[in-house]
Amino acid sequence: MKRALLETLNAARAEKKRTALITRLDNGDQALLVDGEIAGGGLIAPADVLDAAEAALTADKGRTVDAGDGHAYFVQIFNPPLRLFCIGAVHIAQALAPMAALAGYAVTVIDPRGAWATPERFPDVAVDERWPDEALEALAPDRRTAVCALTHDPKLDDPALVRALRSDAFYVGALGSKKTHAARVERLGESGLAPEEIERIAAPIGLDIGAVSPAEIAISVMAQITLALRGAKGR
Amino acid sequence: MTTTPDLLTRAAQWADGGKKVAIATVVGTWGSSPRPVGSQLIVNEDSEFEGSVSGGCIEGAVVTEALDIMETGTPKLLEFGVSDAMAWEVGLACGGEVKVFVERLEA
Numbered sequence: 001m002k003r004a005l006l007e008t009l010n011a012a013r014a015e016k017k018r019t020a021l022i023t024r025l026d027n028g029d030q031a032l033l034v035d036g037e038i039a040g041g042g043l044i045a046p047a048d049v050l051d052a053a054e055a056a057l058t059a060d061k062g063r064t065v066d067a068g069d070g071h072a073y074f075v076q077i078f079n080p081p082l083r084l085f086c087i088g089a090v091h092i093a094q095a096l097a098p099m100a101a102l103a104g105y106a107v108t109v110i111d112p113r114g115a116w117a118t119p120e121r122f123p124d125v126a127v128d129e130r131w132p133d134e135a136l137e138a139l140a141p142d143r144r145t146a147v148c149a150l151t152h153d154p155k156l157d158d159p160a161l162v163r164a165l166r167s168d169a170f171y172v173g174a175l176g177s178k179k180t181h182a183a184r185v186e187r188l189g190e191s192g193l194a195p196e197e198i199e200r201i202a203a204p205i206g207l208d209i210g211a212v213s214p215a216e217i218a219i220s221v222m223a224q225i226t227l228a229l230r231g232a233k234g235r
Numbered sequence: 236m237t238t239t240p241d242l243l244t245r246a247a248q249w250a251d252g253g254k255k256v257a258i259a260t261v262v263g264t265w266g267s268s269p270r271p272v273g274s275q276l277i278v279n280e281d282s283e284f285e286g287s288v289s290g291g292c293i294e295g296a297v298v299t300e301a302l303d304i305m306e307t308g309t310p311k312l313l314e315f316g317v318s319d320a321m322a323w324e325v326g327l328a329c330g331g332e333v334k335v336f337v338e339r340l341e342a
Contacts, residue, residue, distance in 0.1 A: 001338055001339075001340055001341065002341045003247075003250060003340060003341060003342055006243060006246065006247055006250075006340060007247065009243065010243055010244055010247060013243070023336065023338075025262065025312050025336055026312075027310070028309075028338050061272070061273075062262075062272045063272065064262050064263050064272075074260070074262040074336060076260060077273065
């Protein structure tokens with residue numbers, strides 16, 4: 001690997017870009033793919049290898065590709081870490097946080113109400129006691145981030161949703177019935193969000209699996225987040 | 236998957252300090268193998284290494300090859316099977332194979 005390429009690679013990783021390093025295994029020639037663009041390296045990677053690199057990034061798993069040109073290429077992927085921000089240190093968040101952690105997410109529960117966001121209620125979970133919009137501004141959701149608004153309180157949920165919808169977050173969900181959500185859509189429209197931005201909200205939150213208890217709702221939310229991340233296999 | 240993100244930063248630091256550096260990456264596994272595809276090991280000219288490409292059974296061989304590749308600059312694709320790697324960790328000795336690509340960090 002060329003030193004300059006390593007610098008570009010390390011910079012892309014630091015900036016949490018979607019990055020893949022393609023190496024031709026018989027001679028070591030390399031190409032760096034950052035956010036879908038060739039960002040360095042002397043290798044002209046064939047189209048089928050570039051496609052495989054995108055697929056590897058989506059699958060979150062590196063792979064060796066036997067390309068149509070008769071050479072083998074290795075795709076090393078550098079996806080930024082998955083993160084989940086839960087707005088509201090509520091009952092559902094207590095179930096969702098450990099589930100998301102098991103699925104590989106770094107979880108932060110955001111709630112400025114001290115009585116809710118206690119270490120006793122959220123052992124081993126990062127708790128952020130800033131106001132949700134302020135916290136999200138600082139935490140900067142990216143395309144490997146999911147955001148769930150769970151407080152049922154527009155004072156807390158709405159500013160968080162406005163910030164989340166203007167980020168690259170791959171998933172933005174909000175708790176609340178259809179009726180609650182209709183009122184929310186109206187409020188968010190008045191706050192200057194475009195209809196297509198508001199449409200990104202998954203609401204009522206979670207896949208429709210008839211969930212009742214907080215844990216079941218957490219399962220439906222985690223399933224919906226997974227679907228947004230991975231895409232359906234179309235079986 | 237885990238890509239041990241700090242290893243490549245460490246490799247750059249070694250190079251900044253004037254050391255020759257080689258990078259080994261697991262590019263294929265078959266059967267049981269202790270470390271997944273993408274796992275990396277970095278080596279410098281003083282035989283210091285960080286990271287891992289197996290449970291510890293092939294690291295020695297990979298470091299030896301890496302020291303050689305640091306000098307020649309010619310990258311190599313190494314293949315290890317059970318017979319090469321003498322002893323996989325208990326419970327993993329069921330036909331594991333691993334391919335490791337080793338390259339020099341060029342100036």
